[in-house]
Amino acid sequence: MRMEWWILLSAYAVGLGLLFFLPKNKIRMAVVAILFKQVITFLLGLVVVEMGMLEYPVRLFASVSRTSFTYEYYFFPIICAIFIVYFPNDHRSIWIKMGYYVGYTSILTICEVMIEEYTELIEYIHWEWYVTWITVCLSFYFTRLFCLWFFMKGGFHIKTKERAGD
């Protein structure tokens, strides 16, 4: 089997493993984070491929989709759920929060650049690493905004413990 398929397979395994790190009392918050992240990646993933900025030569459902199903539907949303659920609470300083954003975004970007360099899972055409960095960071931010709104005090909450930022 080609290395690319092993990477895809391990993405599914790692994603599944990460799900076990979600605390039970924040499962619903993780679900909202995953679903909202999919709303973003579903549309933007299609736009960038349609405009010819990126290519995914090796991919799942290759005959019907030219985007990366594994990353956009599964892996990235799960990472985002972990990001949201473990977000440092409101009392921490702004620097810690910014560091948290920078840390997650940078690790994902470094992984993507390495995958681009050494495998055929993704090819940059009119794309740069910093575009990945900025878009990933913004998508984390918007997902967090949505989760804050969704679990806002006085709005919907099943258990108060599930509020974002607690």
Add this chain to the structure above:
Amino acid sequence: MLMEHWFLIAMWLLGFVGFILLIKRKDRRKGFLALMVFQSIVWLCDMPAFTYGLLSAPVREFPKATDLPLTINYFFYPVLFSIFYVHKRVTRSLWSQFIYFFVWITMITFFDIVIERYTNLLEYGILTWYGMWIYIGFLFCVSLVCCNWFFKDKSLERLGS
């Protein structure tokens, strides 16, 4: 402009207006969640459905990037499901809940068949009209179970018992 494009514009407009007018402010979160759940499930199920030629979408929004229809999968049917979910009443009898469900999936199947017959937005391959009816029923059912779990709605357990 092709007739298909008018259909797409109409779906976006109707979807937005429907979501804003038919879902009350206090149900907005419920509506959004139902929309996102349906979107996620239809995305997952349509991948194999299109791969194995159950249906296809000759005229679509991103012809290069995907063979799936974006407006229908990403927006229009999820909005319809969200309106269905927000307006369903768990206090009603089993029969009226069943009828509510069947009326909705039948209406959507009918709409789907009209689109298939009169436009190139959808083209059934192996799928028949009753196959589509079952498929939409299945998508609604799975999404309903997921949403009910999220909101801890016990109506479905009662339906099953």
